[in-house]
Amino acid sequence: MLFKKSFSKNLILSFAALFSVVFIFTAFYASRAVEKEALSKLRESLILQARLISHILTPEIVLQGDRPQIHKIVSGLGKETGARVTVIALDGLVLGDSERSWDEMLAMDNHASRPEVIAAMRNTLGTSIRFSHTVKTDMLYAALLLKQGDSKAGVLRVAWPLSDVRRVLDSAAKPIFLSAVLGIAFMAILSFVLGNSLTRDVKRLTEAAAQYTRGDLVREITIQSDNELKLLAGAMNQMASSLKERIAELEAEKIKFSAVLENMKEGVIAVDCENRIQIINQGAQKMFGIQADVTGKPFIEVIRNKALDDMLASAIREQSAAAQEVKISQPLEKILKASAAGISKCEGNVCGLLVLFDMTDIKRLENMRKEFVANVSHELKTPLTSIQGFIETLREGALADTQKSGEFLAMMQEDSERLTRLIHDLLELSRIESQEIPLRARDLDLKTQADKAAAALAGQASARSITVENRIPAGCRVWADPDRLRQIFLNLMDNAVKFNKPGGSIVLSAVPESPGVRVSVEDSGTGIPEKAIPRVFERFFRVDKARSRELGGTGLGLSIVKHLVEAHGGTVSCRSQYGQGSVFSFTLPLPI
Numbered sequence: 001m002l003f004k005k006s007f008s009k010n011l012i013l014s015f016a017a018l019f020s021v022v023f024i025f026t027a028f029y030a031s032r033a034v035e036k037e038a039l040s041k042l043r044e045s046l047i048l049q050a051r052l053i054s055h056i057l058t059p060e061i062v063l064q065g066d067r068p069q070i071h072k073i074v075s076g077l078g079k080e081t082g083a084r085v086t087v088i089a090l091d092g093l094v095l096g097d098s099e100r101s102w103d104e105m106l107a108m109d110n111h112a113s114r115p116e117v118i119a120a121m122r123n124t125l126g127t128s129i130r131f132s133h134t135v136k137t138d139m140l141y142a143a144l145l146l147k148q149g150d151s152k153a154g155v156l157r158v159a160w161p162l163s164d165v166r167r168v169l170d171s172a173a174k175p176i177f178l179s180a181v182l183g184i185a186f187m188a189i190l191s192f193v194l195g196n197s198l199t200r201d202v203k204r205l206t207e208a209a210a211q212y213t214r215g216d217l218v219r220e221i222t223i224q225s226d227n228e229l230k231l232l233a234g235a236m237n238q239m240a241s242s243l244k245e246r247i248a249e250l251e252a253e254k255i256k257f258s259a260v261l262e263n264m265k266e267g268v269i270a271v272d273c274e275n276r277i278q279i280i281n282q283g284a285q286k287m288f289g290i291q292a293d294v295t296g297k298p299f300i301e302v303i304r305n306k307a308l309d310d311m312l313a314s315a316i317r318e319q320s321a322a323a324q325e326v327k328i329s330q331p332l333e334k335i336l337k338a339s340a341a342g343i344s345k346c347e348g349n350v351c352g353l354l355v356l357f358d359m360t361d362i363k364r365l366e367n368m369r370k371e372f373v374a375n376v377s378h379e380l381k382t383p384l385t386s387i388q389g390f391i392e393t394l395r396e397g398a399l400a401d402t403q404k405s406g407e408f409l410a411m412m413q414e415d416s417e418r419l420t421r422l423i424h425d426l427l428e429l430s431r432i433e434s435q436e437i438p439l440r441a442r443d444l445d446l447k448t449q450a451d452k453a454a455a456a457l458a459g460q461a462s463a464r465s466i467t468v469e470n471r472i473p474a475g476c477r478v479w480a481d482p483d484r485l486r487q488i489f490l491n492l493m494d495n496a497v498k499f500n501k502p503g504g505s506i507v508l509s510a511v512p513e514s515p516g517v518r519v520s521v522e523d524s525g526t527g528i529p530e531k532a533i534p535r536v537f538e539r540f541f542r543v544d545k546a547r548s549r550e551l552g553g554t555g556l557g558l559s560i561v562k563h564l565v566e567a568h569g570g571t572v573s574c575r576s577q578y579g580q581g582s583v584f585s586f587t588l589p590l591p592i
Helices: 001-056 059-064 067-081 102-106 117-121 163-214 228-262 282-288 301-304 306-318 359-393 401-434 444-456 459-461 481-496 530-535 543-552 557-568
Strands: 084-088 094-097 125-132 137-147 151-161 267-271 277-280 321-328 334-342 353-360 441-443 467-470 477-480 505-513 516-523 572-576 581-590
Touching: 001 125, 001 137, 001 151, 059 067, 059 137, 059 151, 067 102, 084 557, 094 102, 102 467, 102 516, 117 125, 117 137, 117 151, 151 163, 151 477, 163 228, 163 306, 267 282, 277 301, 277 353, 277 441, 282 353, 301 306, 301 353, 306 321, 306 334, 306 353, 306 359, 334 359, 441 444, 441 481, 444 467, 444 477, 444 481, 444 505, 459 467, 459 481, 477 581, 481 505, 481 516, 481 557, 481 581, 530 572, 557 572
Parallel strands: 467 505
Antiparallel strands: 084 094, 084 151, 125 137, 137 151, 267 277, 267 353, 321 334, 334 353, 441 477, 505 516, 516 581, 572 581
């Protein structure tokens, strides 16, 4: 409603102001033209009267200088013509004036300096408009030089008050003013009617435009008037329809792009020409541990890797592509394969694109494969070399020596058993990793399962005077495969016996830990150096390689434990202080 009133008011005021300006200019011009015309006619009339009077008041009478007679004649002429008639001598002395008595005439100032008198003296005819101090009003003067032959006799002046002219002008101004008032009133009414009509249409257009800016492109504008606004409404309707279709297409493309970008495992970062981040997907955020919104921030400030920053800047500058492996240390140490491409140099656009692929697991697996091959080769080579050496010795004549050959055969049997254990553990580990061994998990009493494993190793522990104490609470139950759980206990307790001190101890315990139970096997053995703890569950890793082989270990026992526990959905860990024993722990789920 405020818009409607404002528009109508502005329209009315605009027309009124325009008409008023035109009226004022016209009235001013007309009044000046009328005034000019009236003064011109009056001036001609006064000049004509002056010429007629000059035939009555002849130069001879003026030259006689008889002031009483001249004053009497002038007074009579003034009454007959209605004009003011004045006779002035050449020296400026007033000889007679029709508007003054004899005494007043004698007191009049010298008129030699009057403009019309000076002009008449020079050009025989002079006129002027000025305020008369004698009659106290503006007067139009016409002065005529009286001559007798070539001699000047005096000046005859005829004057007429301008008040009469102003009355004529005032009477002419009244109809002009009345016409202007009526015209302004008519224009105001017409403006009001037109303003209301235009306001309704403009309001519809404005409201529709406001809805368009808010993204609502459904409304259709309807204009009843058959004018340019109707054409504008049609154009806006067409524009809204086109925008709606285009926005729908862009939204669909944006959704597709976002879905692909956010679900990519690779990290993607797009920057502008100033190396400020414009786009960063979740993959890149996870790689660099970014949680806040970093859009618009400098690349180096967020990523903090000079190699990546230099590579991306170079790709943008040279509009080329580059790839290299980059190692980062924050938030975790990783190896990334980075590919950078410069795609534009226009300000405000995406100018560079960086795609990052995490090679850490691949590199780790490659290293593990290399280590595995090297370790397997080494583990197989040692007993095979030993057996081959014994065979060659026996073939060279030692077979005849019954005592020596018996010793060699015993050692060959030990090496072959070692090979058998190694191959068995490798096959077992492979089957566990490939999930070829199905888990037949059920509700088990943990203390009973630990007692069974301890009983199986009782002889081995007794031989070294090692005590085994089962502190697992009675009634502690877990969800596990009994055979695999027994294998876990046996591998951990076997290590605890082998690497324990003579007369040492082994303690089995269990505590609840959400969402299951944590089981621990603690020994009082030699312990593990701190730097070796993270690697104890790796294949073929030995803290003391010589002693491990001497005791018949394959280096795969803890790795098998790790994979069996993980197959149950648990985790393994190790705590140790070198020289003071170790604690190996694993978690198992509660019964379903």
